[in-house]
Structures are given as structure tokens and as C-alpha cells.
Amino acid sequence: MRSLLLSLLLFPALAMAQNEAPLSLDQAEKLWQAHSREISLARTAVGGAAADLKTAGQIPNPDVSLNTLSISPWSGYGSGGWKDKKMDTQLRLDQTIERGGKRELRVKGAEARLEAARFDLDDTARQQRGALRYAYYNLRLAQEKLLLAKETAELYGKSSDAGRLRLKAGDIAPIDLSRLQIDKSRADSEARQAQAELEQAQLELAYLIGRDPETLYAADPWPALEEQALTQTPLDQRPDLEAARKRVAAAETDRDLARALKKRNVTLGVQYEHNLQNAPTNSYGIGFSVPLFAWHEYEGEIARAEADYDNARQQFERQQAQATGQVAQARSTLLSAQARYKRLEGGLLADAERVAKAAEFAYSKGAMGLMDLLDARRTLRQIQMEAASARADYAKALSDWQIQAEFRKNK
Structure with missing residues (x-):
């Protein structure tokens, strides 16, 4: 918890130093809604389907x-x-x-395709909202990893400086100073890698919300760990399945239209x-x-329409099976992330911090060797990184589960 509190205290200072504006998840979602290219394309598809409906109802x-x-x-x-x-x-x-109800069948098929396009818009918004949350949490994780890496590099830098003084005084052997310098070099390299990961996370989020990547800074804390009821909205309300169902109806109408050519x-x-x-x-x-x-007598057109109808039905059945698997996977991932989060926050992280603190004190009094100290430091840093990843994994798993229930329809 000490490291987490330190991170929370240092985040605002780091943001101000880099001229970054704190961005909440709600603010990010509003910017995403205004700038999402994928949603804009989906809206264009709806407009095209509406034009097709107008064309379908026209008399020759x-x-x-x-x-x-x-x-x-x-x-x-x-x-x-x-x-x-x-x-x-x-x-x-x-x-x-026209005879055989061709105009009515064209209108019916175009109406089904228009509804499918609208459900596609809903599903695009649902999936892109999930992608936005992933990008936001990835940025939050990258920020925390960078802080941990810089904190570690600074600690090894101080230890290396102190080691040189102790070497002059004859308190440590030259090999111990070399070990400290090696770990300092490794920590500096990891800090540079963490900086690169942060920049990549900023670019991913910037694409979604239309902002300058260098100014992006995720300010929201991690979602609090809580027991989830895991209640699921019926799958038949998912927009991707609704869109597939509408395409089956459109394909069936197209089959009837092909038969009407006779x-x-x-x-x-x-x-x-x-x-x-x-x-x-x-x-x-x-x-x-x-x-x-x-x-x-239009045998080819009829056969093609029959094949398209069978394909639409099979696509719908495939999507149903995939949706069932996605829900089960989201449930399993969330439960696993909860358990991992509890294990780390429930004592493992605190134990690692106590061990590292005790090792630092023992080494300063000459009661512990350098190798044991370095091992305690590495263990603490590994647990801290794992804890940060566990928080991010839980946040993403929670988002995935929530996305499964977000079946709101855009009007």
C-alpha cells in the first residue's frame, strides 16, 4: 500500500512536469464519442442503408x-x-x-438491412467502448510501471553512489560495487523501456479520442475490488446477434424476390x-x-439467393455460439482476475514491502550481505509490477463483463 500511495501522490506532480492534462475515463468516453472514426463509418453505413430503402420503394x-x-x-x-x-x-x-410483389419484397429486404446496419452501429459502439477502456487502462498501467521503474532506478543510483563511498572507506569489496552498478544499469534500461511503453499507450488512446498523445495522462484510480453479481442480459439482445438475425430476414426476402422473377x-x-x-x-x-x-427462368439467380440465405443462417448460428463462448470467457477471466487481485492486495504485496524494508535496514547495519539485499529488492519490484498488472487485468476483465451487458440501442 505504501508504494500505491506514493504513486498516487507522485502522479499529479509528474503530469504537471510533463505539461499533461489529467483525463478521467468519463472525459475520455465523451471525446471518443465525438471523434471515433469507427462510429462515424458505421453511421455512414446506416445512411447508405437508408438510401437503399428509398431506392427499393421506387416505381420504375x-x-x-x-x-x-x-x-x-x-x-x-x-x-x-x-x-x-x-x-x-x-x-x-x-x-x-411489376408483378409478384417485387417492390414490396425489395422494401422488406431493405428495411431488414437498414435495421441490421443500425444494430451494427450499436455493436461498433459497444466494441469500441471496450477498446477505449482497454487503451485507458493500458495508459494507466504504463504510467504506474514508469513510476516504479524510475523509483527503482533512483534507488539503485543512490545505492551505487553510496557503494563508491563505502568502497573508498573499505566497507565493501569492489565486486559488490560492480553488482550495484550492474543492477543500476538494468534499472535504467527498464525505465527507458517503460517510457517507450507509455508513449505507445498514449498513441493508442490518442487515436480513439482525437487528442495530442503527448498530453494524455490517465487520472482515474483503478476500479475498486468488489464481488460481482455477474448477472447477464439475455444474449438475444446483443446488437451483433440482432444484426445477424436481421440479415437472415433480408436474405430470406431476397430469396423470395429471386423466386418472384418468374x-x-x-x-x-x-x-x-x-x-x-x-x-x-x-x-x-x-x-x-x-x-x-x-x-x-432465372435458375441461377434463385440458386444464388438460396445459397446466400443458407450462408446468413449459418453465420447467425456461428455468432450465437461465439457469443455464448465470449460470455463464459468473460465470466471466467473476471473471476480469475478477482482472485489474483485479492491474493496480491490481501497480504503478498505488504509482505514483500516489509521484507525489503527489513533487508535495507539489515544491510545498513552490516547484518545482511549485498546479494540478499539485491534479491529482496528484485522480489519487491517484481511483486509491485505484478500488483500493477493485476489491477489492470481486473479493470479490463470488469470492463469486458460490463460490455457484455451494454446493449443500448442508438437512435
Whole structure:
């Protein structure tokens, strides 16, 4: 606990020295919501699906055609204006009438895909929220590791300085000073590695929240250890499963739409004809046309739609199985992290601190050798690092479990 309290006291000073602004997890989440590229892309997909729905409900546009016939350069065009020329002019308007409920099926499928895109947006937000918390806790852990590494390097530096004085006084052998200097060099190297890990953690968080990485400093303490009820929201409310279910519905509708292609569309037309070949004559006409299934009856399109429907069903079943495994894994990881956290905070860390303190005192009185002192220091530092990792692992496991229950739907 002494080391933890020291870290908490030193964090603000370190942040001010590096011109870093303390950032809480709530503040990070607000910045993430405003700057998340993944959520922005998911919203764009929703907009595209909404446009597809509008397109699906549109009636086919009519076709208009103007044809001029009976043009003969040998017999002449006749005198007078254009309307007096000896030609046959036809103006025609055609409208396709869809049969088999094709338009309704297109709309139904587009609606299902739009709902799937909205659930994808929810699931993206859920997963990215988890990624944000991971990045925040990674930064918090990197900060704590750096402080421990600097504290250790400073301790070995003081010990090395004191060792040189004791060597001059004849209190220690040259080999002991060499051992102190070796451990100091190792501690300095670990401090540089911890600094590099901190910078990497800052970059990861900066990407998610759109801030300058060099100014990022995680100020929130670790989540308090507490017994979790581990109650789980039913899996059928998970947005990724809802999205998969909607895609099954869309694929089923697409299959029905492919089958509906066998229902022939009818094209109705009306025509106005102005004929000046002999006597000026105006006439009107109507007509219709239907496609002939001479070479195929859309067997390929139907088979493809059937395959897509089977694939969508299998994808949904696969995601269901994966979701069940994810929940079980999140539960197991959280329980394991709780047990590890309790073991370290329940006495192991305090015992290591007491042993190291006693070793320092004994060495200062000449009652303990240098190797035993260095071993006690290494053990303490290892336990401190493990305790920091245990806090981070518990925070991440708790976040994972909470994310499993966050099935809020964005409107």
C-alpha cells in the first residue's frame, strides 16, 4: 500500500512536469464519442442503408420514345414546314408494371438491412467502448510501471553512489560495487523501456479520442475490488446477434424476390402517330409486352439467393455460439482476475514491502550481505509490477463483463 500511495501522490506532480492534462475515463468516453472514426463509418453505413430503402420503394420510371419513319430521299420529303413533310412520326409512352410483389419484397429486404446496419452501429459502439477502456487502462498501467521503474532506478543510483563511498572507506569489496552498478544499469534500461511503453499507450488512446498523445495522462484510480453479481442480459439482445438475425430476414426476402422473377413483368404502352404519307392522318394506339423465358427462368439467380440465405443462417448460428463462448470467457477471466487481485492486495504485496524494508535496514547495519539485499529488492519490484498488472487485468476483465451487458440501442 505504501508504494500505491506514493504513486498516487507522485502522479499529479509528474503530469504537471510533463505539461499533461489529467483525463478521467468519463472525459475520455465523451471525446471518443465525438471523434471515433469507427462510429462515424458505421453511421455512414446506416445512411447508405437508408438510401437503399428509398431506392427499393421506387416505381420504375416510364420510357418515352419519338420515332420518325418512312423517310425516303428518292421520293422527296415534300414542301412546306416540318409538320408538312411526308413522314410518319410516332410518340410512345411505356410503363413497366411489376408483378409478384417485387417492390414490396425489395422494401422488406431493405428495411431488414437498414435495421441490421443500425444494430451494427450499436455493436461498433459497444466494441469500441471496450477498446477505449482497454487503451485507458493500458495508459494507466504504463504510467504506474514508469513510476516504479524510475523509483527503482533512483534507488539503485543512490545505492551505487553510496557503494563508491563505502568502497573508498573499505566497507565493501569492489565486486559488490560492480553488482550495484550492474543492477543500476538494468534499472535504467527498464525505465527507458517503460517510457517507450507509455508513449505507445498514449498513441493508442490518442487515436480513439482525437487528442495530442503527448498530453494524455490517465487520472482515474483503478476500479475498486468488489464481488460481482455477474448477472447477464439475455444474449438475444446483443446488437451483433440482432444484426445477424436481421440479415437472415433480408436474405430470406431476397430469396423470395429471386423466386418472384418468374412472375413476368408487363409493360403497357400508349402511342400517338402523325402520318403525312398520303393524307394527313392522326391515330392512337395501345400495346403491351412481356418477356419470353426462352433461354432461362432465372435458375441461377434463385440458386444464388438460396445459397446466400443458407450462408446468413449459418453465420447467425456461428455468432450465437461465439457469443455464448465470449460470455463464459468473460465470466471466467473476471473471476480469475478477482482472485489474483485479492491474493496480491490481501497480504503478498505488504509482505514483500516489509521484507525489503527489513533487508535495507539489515544491510545498513552490516547484518545482511549485498546479494540478499539485491534479491529482496528484485522480489519487491517484481511483486509491485505484478500488483500493477493485476489491477489492470481486473479493470479490463470488469470492463469486458460490463460490455457484455451494454446493449443500448442508438437512435
